[in-house]
Amino acid sequence: MTTDRSDAAVADTRLWHPFSDMAAVRRSEFLLTRGEGVWVFDDEGRRYLDGTASLWYANVGHGRREIADAVMEQFGKLEAYSAFGDFTTPPAQELAARIADLSPLEDARVFFTTGGGEALDSAAKIARRYWNAKGKPERVHIIGRTGGYHGTNGYGTSIGGIEANRSGFGPLMPQTSQVQWDSLTALEEEILRVGADRVAAVFAEPVIGAGGVLPPPEGYLQGVQAICEEHGILFVADEVICGFGRLGHWFGSERFGLTPDMLTFAKGVTSGYLPLGGVVASARVAEPFWDEPGNMLRHGATYSAHAACCVAGLANIDLLEREGMLAGALELESVLLDGLKPFAANPLVREVRGGVGLLAAVEFTAEALANGAPAAAFAAARERGVLVRALGQGIAVSPPLNITREELGVLADGIGGALDAVAAASVA
Incomplete structure (x- = not known):
């Protein structure tokens, strides 16, 4: 034009x-x-x-006054405060509980970030740190899939399967690899090549988004979860695109009957009205950090659990439910x-x-x-x-x-x- x-x-x-x-x-x-x-x-x-x-x-959709008004009301109370240590705010508490309840993970915990790329990198670091806490620090390898998109931070770029997004940056994160997006055989072979006792996690989008909108073959995702369970590997569902209604469920994992060890979210959690993302972790993953005093996860963003962003999430979920x-x-x-x-x-x-x-x-x-x-x-x-x-x-x-x-x-x-x-x- x-x-x-x-x-x-x-x-x-x-x-x-x-x-x-x-x-x-x-x-x-x-x-x-x-x-x-x-x-x-x-x-x-x-x-x-x-x-x-x-x-x-x-x-x-755009121009939803319900979200804008809820955020403005929170601005008049307390716009934000750090969630490091024991600090929190009512919106952060409420949204964490609500997302945990909506997720398919039992007794879940929610770690907030400011977007999807941060959520992915947080999940990758949590996976590696989890195995370290369990006395298996050698389990660091992370597997993604061809066509997969997991943001543009360090781990996300390294396990992402869109080659154009990986090239030109020099060496990426070591101990990462990708397998053919629709092949369980390829996944099994890669785990055996690396050594199952060295693999920390497998990441997969329920439906690949930026890599071409690729719905999974019948039974494929369930097969990925079964392979991970067989080898004791953490299974992480990247729900940044698929979450909060995009696939007709709160999370795409529900549509395919999955119970991942972690799932990442962002985008639809606030419908973009304010930046927010996070990781939903299962009780298994949270256990060494929640039950063992002094076992700190030294990771987090300045604006994690930002009060006004959490209010946007709550108002957005209300709209998704009500309408x-x-x-x-x-x-x-x-x-x-x-x-x-x-x-x-x-x-x-x-x-x-x-x-x-x-x-x-x-x-x-x-x-x-x-x-x-x-x-x-x-x-x-x-x-x-x-x-x-x-x-x-x-x-x-x-x-x-x-x-x-x-x-x-x-x-x-x-x-x-x-x-x-x-x-x-x-x-x-």
């Missing part, structure tokens, strides 16, 4: 955007000014359907997928995936990928008032959970028009 922008908008920005080619972005930022429900608006007043819930997280959004996600998952299925006939498209919660992806053919189809489709959809996410293999959608059937139709129409336009341009 070519439009006249204000002088401020075309000036060389001082903002260094994450995951961005700043040489291209520096004078052409896309400026959003407000949001309402599943819609966001740019600085020229144009409306866009937010087909990605921003970065997979705006589960309850039945988890059930809505289950009801609409087939509607979303059915709206995208016809695009499999487009010459650009290799596969359409979805049907597990409000997540779906359109994967392109190798030829289309070589010709830059993901970026072109992203731009063409935005031209049509629909925001999607360009991935390495195609485009993904993950709309707010309060989207309607009619709005899902708008989403599908925008994507369909974009794909047709890109296909037409490729043969012109």
Whole structure:
């Protein structure tokens, strides 16, 4: 879309955007000014359907006064205080208890962070520290999967399975590896190669998100858990994308009948209204730290258990419950997928995936990928008032959970028009 922008908008920005080619972005930022429900608006007043819930997280939609008002009330009491030592606040206590009760882990404990990347690295350090506390300090190896995305901190980058995110940074964390995302045989072989008595944990997203929206093969996740149990390895479910209703349950682990040793969360816990993440740890993992005096976990963030952020989480969970959004996600998952299925006939498209919660992806053919189809489709959809996410293999959608059937139709129409336009341009 070519439009006249204000002088401020075309000036060389001082903002260094994450995951961005700043040489291209520096004078052409896309400026959003407000949001309402599943819609966001740019600085020229144009409306866009937010087909990605921003970065997979705006589960309850934009502009929810209930969350804003609850946070403002907390600001008037106590905005935040450190949770180090024995300090705490009522919102931190309440949210920890609520998340523990909602999780599939029995007698769970909750360790708060300020986002998903921190949550992942916290879980990795807890796993290694757990084995140290159990007298097995040699158990440090951590296994991830190809296509997996676990944030961009040290451990997350090292066990992540998207090669482009790992390259160019020099040596990463040692004693980490990845296995084929859908192969139990590959996992078993890697554990035997490393030595089961040296493996601390296996990390897996219930549904791989940024790596292409890949639902697990039937029985795969249950098989991962069984292998971990057989070898005494901790199983960690990365629920940063899948948690808080995205898969139609509070956590994706519930959908697949899993009881991991730990799970990580972020994004949907506040729907992005304030930054918050964390780790839910089982009684097994918490035991050496909670029952043995002096066995301190020397790890944590300055803003861990931030009071106002915890209030945002509580208000967000209230909305998810009160408006039945988890059930809505289950009801609409087939509607979303059915709206995208016809695009499999487009010459650009290799596969359409979805049907597990409000997540779906359109994967392109190798030829289309070589010709830059993901970026072109992203731009063409935005031209049509629909925001999607360009991935390495195609485009993904993950709309707010309060989207309607009619709005899902708008989403599908925008994507369909974009794909047709890109296909037409490729043969012109």
